[in-house]
Amino acid sequence: LDSRRRRVFRSARPVAMRVAAVDTGSTTFLQSIGCLWVSLGITITCQAYGMPPFYAVLVSLPLYLLWMYISIPASVMMTNVMLLCVDLFFRDVTSRNTFKVPSKSPVLFVCAPHGNQLIDPLVVMRTNPRQVGFLCAAKTMRKQVIGYIARALDSIPVERAQDLRRKGTGTVELDGDFVRGAGTRFIAELHARDRISLGAHELQVAEVLSDTEARLKAPPPADALAPADAPSRPFHIVPHIDSTVLYEAVFERLGASECVGIFPEGGSHDRTELLPLKMGASLMALGASARFPGLPIRVVPVGLHYFKGHRFRGSVLVDYGEPLDVPAELVADYEQGGAKMQAACTKFLHVIEQALTSVTISAPDYATLELFWMMRRLHVQITVERTGARPTLAEQVALTKAFSQAWVKVAERPGTAALQRLVASYNQQLRLYGIKDYHVEASTAIATSTLLNALFLAARMVFNGLAALPGLLLGLPLLVVTRYVSETERLKALKSSSVKISGRDVVATYKVLISLILTPVLHVMYTAAVWRFVSQRAAVAYMFFSPFVCWGAVRCAESSKLAYREAWAIVSLVLKPTGLHHLQQVRHEIKAGVLGLFNDIGEIRKTDSSAGVGGEQHGALTPEPPEQWVELCDRLRQDSLRLRRSGIPREL
Numbered sequence: 001l002d003s004r005r006r007r008v009f010r011s012a013r014p015v016a017m018r019v020a021a022v023d024t025g026s027t028t029f030l031q032s033i034g035c036l037w038v039s040l041g042i043t044i045t046c047q048a049y050g051m052p053p054f055y056a057v058l059v060s061l062p063l064y065l066l067w068m069y070i071s072i073p074a075s076v077m078m079t080n081v082m083l084l085c086v087d088l089f090f091r092d093v094t095s096r097n098t099f100k101v102p103s104k105s106p107v108l109f110v111c112a113p114h115g116n117q118l119i120d121p122l123v124v125m126r127t128n129p130r131q132v133g134f135l136c137a138a139k140t141m142r143k144q145v146i147g148y149i150a151r152a153l154d155s156i157p158v159e160r161a162q163d164l165r166r167k168g169t170g171t172v173e174l175d176g177d178f179v180r181g182a183g184t185r186f187i188a189e190l191h192a193r194d195r196i197s198l199g200a201h202e203l204q205v206a207e208v209l210s211d212t213e214a215r216l217k218a219p220p221p222a223d224a225l226a227p228a229d230a231p232s233r234p235f236h237i238v239p240h241i242d243s244t245v246l247y248e249a250v251f252e253r254l255g256a257s258e259c260v261g262i263f264p265e266g267g268s269h270d271r272t273e274l275l276p277l278k279m280g281a282s283l284m285a286l287g288a289s290a291r292f293p294g295l296p297i298r299v300v301p302v303g304l305h306y307f308k309g310h311r312f313r314g315s316v317l318v319d320y321g322e323p324l325d326v327p328a329e330l331v332a333d334y335e336q337g338g339a340k341m342q343a344a345c346t347k348f349l350h351v352i353e354q355a356l357t358s359v360t361i362s363a364p365d366y367a368t369l370e371l372f373w374m375m376r377r378l379h380v381q382i383t384v385e386r387t388g389a390r391p392t393l394a395e396q397v398a399l400t401k402a403f404s405q406a407w408v409k410v411a412e413r414p415g416t417a418a419l420q421r422l423v424a425s426y427n428q429q430l431r432l433y434g435i436k437d438y439h440v441e442a443s444t445a446i447a448t449s450t451l452l453n454a455l456f457l458a459a460r461m462v463f464n465g466l467a468a469l470p471g472l473l474l475g476l477p478l479l480v481v482t483r484y485v486s487e488t489e490r491l492k493a494l495k496s497s498s499v500k501i502s503g504r505d506v507v508a509t510y511k512v513l514i515s516l517i518l519t520p521v522l523h524v525m526y527t528a529a530v531w532r533f534v535s536q537r538a539a540v541a542y543m544f545f546s547p548f549v550c551w552g553a554v555r556c557a558e559s560s561k562l563a564y565r566e567a568w569a570i571v572s573l574v575l576k577p578t579g580l581h582h583l584q585q586v587r588h589e590i591k592a593g594v595l596g597l598f599n600d601i602g603e604i605r606k607t608d609s610s611a612g613v614g615g616e617q618h619g620a621l622t623p624e625p626p627e628q629w630v631e632l633c634d635r636l637r638q639d640s641l642r643l644r645r646s647g648i649p650r651e652l
Contacts, residue, residue: 032071039063054540078152079125085512086122088551091558092315095127096394100320102298103129106254106288107323110281111302112274112356114263116309118146118509121153121261124302127318133253134261135246135280139163145513156249156260161238165197172196173231174220179203181212182232190214193240198224202238243280247287254288254297261302264352267497268505272369273362274353275499282349286334289326299324299352303359305397310507313558317397321359324351361397361404368411371423372403377437378594410597419593426586433583435569440583457567464560471553474526474546478518486510523547 039060046056068077086093101107109132114120121134136155141147168190170183179196186208195202196214201224206217253260262284265275281299289297301321308314326348333344363369376399384390391399410416430437472479486507494503526546531539 028070032067035063035067035070039067052536054536075152075154078149081516082122082149082153083126085516086119086126089119089312089314089508089512090123090309090316091313093123093126093318094316094394095318095320096397097320098127098129100323101129101300102323104257105296105298106257107259108254108281108285108288108297108299109259109261109302110299110352110356111261111263111304112265112360113271113304114265114268115270115304115306115505116508117268117506118149119309119512120263120268120304121155123304123316123318124261125153128259130259132259132261135250135263137163137267145517146509149513156246156253158246159241159243160266161195161241164241165236165238168196168235168237171232172198172235173233174198174203174225177216177219179205179214179216181214184212186214187211189237191240195238195240197236197238198233247284250284251288251291254284255292255295257295260284264356267499269497269499270501270503270505271499274356274360277349277353277356279345279349281352282345285326285352286331286344286348289331290335297326299326299355301352301355301359303356303361305361310504312511313554314508317394319359319394319397321355324355357405358401361400363404363407367420367424368407370427371420372400372407374423374427374437374590375403375594375597376400378591379598415593416597419590419597422586422590422593426583426590429583429586433569436565437587440580440587454567454570457563457570461560461563461567464556464563468553468556468560471550472557474522474550475553478515478522481518482511482514485514 042060042063043056046059047053051059107130109124109128111120111124116123118140121132121136124134125132131154133154133156135158136150138157138159141150141155141157169185170181172179172181172184187210190196190205190208192205192207195204196216201221203220203224204217205214207215209215250260262281264277264281266278269275285297285299289295300323303319303321305317305319306314307316309316330344330348333340335341361369361372363372376396379399380391380396430440489506489510490503493506494500497503523543523546527539527543530542
């Protein structure tokens with residue numbers, strides 16, 4: 001990053017500044033070489049005088065660390081450490097269409113959905129060919145660990161009003177356009193353009209008249225008024241934030257042909273649809289284009305698709321969309337200010353929203369999202385049967401996006417709601433059995449070779465489990481602490497947010513952060529224990545090679561868990577043949593209904609391509625739901641009750 005900045009501003013620097021920069025670089029190089037030379041000299045000299053090699057290395061270690069500090073910038077070191085954490089946490093980190101990212105011009109990356117807090121920018125940085133500095137909440141940057149990481153990653157602080165919300169002194173009551181207080185300190189605590197929060201309403205202050213009186217900018221709505229028997233009530237103050245410093249920092253980076261990343265939804269969430277976009281992304285793009293007229297600023301939409309993203313060893317796909325040019329006519333309207341500026345920002349925000357729609361998947365609720373996943377699984381199965389090749393992760397995500405985009409036109413048709421309920425019941429039954437959909441699909445093969453499969457899976461589970469046992473025992477404190485802290489933070493985030501569903505968007509972040517702190521501590525403790533209770537040689541070997549052993553244990557544990565799932569599926573399907581028959585029948589009906597939806601979507605896409613956008617509405621293609629679907633749902637409910645009474649455990 002520093003080298004790029006030097007290249008951008010090199011032509012504008014005076015000769016004296018260039019000479020000073022060369023002198024500084026030469027001094028740093030000499031210091032680095034000096035520290036490395038002295039550390040090597042101490043190590044070799046101590047060994048020559050009979051000191052054990054391990055102690056000789058410990059003596060020279062401070063100088064070696066000083067050499068690393070001088071040679072490698074903290075930002076580069078922290079960036080690489082965090083990207084390594086991403087590679088370890090996720091099983092698969094893939095990207096799509098990275099070739100669309102401009103290689104030289106300044107880029108504003110707008111990313112959505114913001115479903116994994118600190119992990120989201122790291123994943124984008126991991127797959128992006130350009131260096132990106134993300135906007136980060138100033139509240140986050142003020143924290144100890146996360147703040148240090150965010151500053152090292154060259155983030156831009158964003159002060160948010162809701163983060164500075166505080167309780168006001170005394171109580172207030174509304175009197176028309178005025179706020180009158182009892183025991184308040186308006187002059188010290190309240191300022192013009194601040195907002196007074198009363199329940200769900202926030203009223204902007206136009207002028208502070210005294211410690212007990214202030215005038216509002218507009219009359220309060222009728223439902224903001226307190227009941228007559230208790231007109232005075234407590235309040236909160238939401239301060240006005242001047243965003244000039246933020247926009248200037250963004251303009252400076254874009255003007256230097258650098259890249260800035262932003263999540264236009266604001267805070268992170270775990271909803272199935274995008275939150276309303278903030279105006280900041282549009283203001284930044286138009287403002288930077290107006291500030292630097294000859295600079296081609298591009299806006300690139302980025303979609304994040306997680307597969308069990310809150311769990312260790314999940315997967316993620318980053319999808320880059322077509323770069324957007326900032327229209328010159330909107331820039332001209334922006335420069336005029338006033339209503340035209342507001343209209344220009346709104347128009348370009350709509351363009352950004354449409355671009356994000358093309359790279360993200362939105363569903364009105366979780367049941368609809370489950371239907372999309374079922375459609376994708378069946379489509380993958382059909383593709384494998386016809387071609388023998390399994391679609392890639394990017395192709396599967398593109399398929400799900402096609403379902404999401406066409407859902408609006410098929411959601412209200414007869415049979416769609418019934419199919420959705422059938423899929424929800426089927427998935428619930430799978431969870432109760434502790435099996436996956438592909439187990440039902442392959443149930444015939446399982447039934448014909450039950451003993452052979454069970455023996456093979458048991459052997460694989462035992463072998464991999466024994467191989468993983470030492471690493472799992474060493475990592476047990478880490479697993480317990482990360483689970484406890486992430487669950488505590490999840491509940492805290494859920495309590496303090498009005499948009500989160502379960503708070504899963506913070507789980508992966510705290511798992512990574514706690515692991516980043518606790519892993520080296522445990523490694524040092526275990527090395528000291530081996531040194532004390534075994535031998536010095538064993539401690540040296542443990543210190544250098546145990547990380548690889550632990551990583552192998554993780555891979556063996558994954559294989560053992562998969563073998564357990566397969567074995568448990570065999571046991572469940574063999575011991576419950578009636579339930580298996582019901583599941584097979586339901587899956588057959590779901591497959592028929594999904595194929596009907598495929599045909600509908602194909603007809604819609606064909607009609608849209610011939611009629612163009614805004615064509616006439618389509619007629620109902622999906623038939624009425626078959627009567628047996630209702631009977632199947634009833635059977636599934638009865639099986640669910642029977643399974644709960646029998647006490648079959650859920651899958652791990």
